[in-house]
Amino acid sequence: MIFVMSYLLICNSLLFVLMYVDKQKAVKRQWRIPEKTLLFLGLIGGGFGGLISMKAFRHKTMKRSFKMIYTLGTVFAIFLLVYVNR
Template identity: 35%
Template structure:
């Protein structure tokens, strides 16, 4: 159980970092993080971090696939996580 919590914390912190990094790269006109990479992190239970990064850095907030897709992934992940926790109790 501890490993799962550590993993979720780490992947979400990484998601926030990726969004921050991509925002800075976009401001400097440099090579960007592919959208597929961002969605892969989100699907790997990092959707909360990606979502927080979107809000904190106002990044990807005009792209419908992010505005709709990331919250949907987050809802599914929260459902899976709490279903898993409930079964352990």
């Protein structure tokens, strides 16, 4: 149980920070974090951090793929927590 919670905390925190960094780099027109990296982290459990960061930083909000993948990642994380707790 503690392993799964730690894993999800790390994924969500990392994605939240990477979305912030990507937003800052976008504003400064610098090199960006690849979208597939952000999407992958969202899919493997960091979806909630991705959704929160989309709202907090107003970043990638128009991209439908990000909304879908982050929602799917959030559902996956909830499923994982429920599965481990039974």
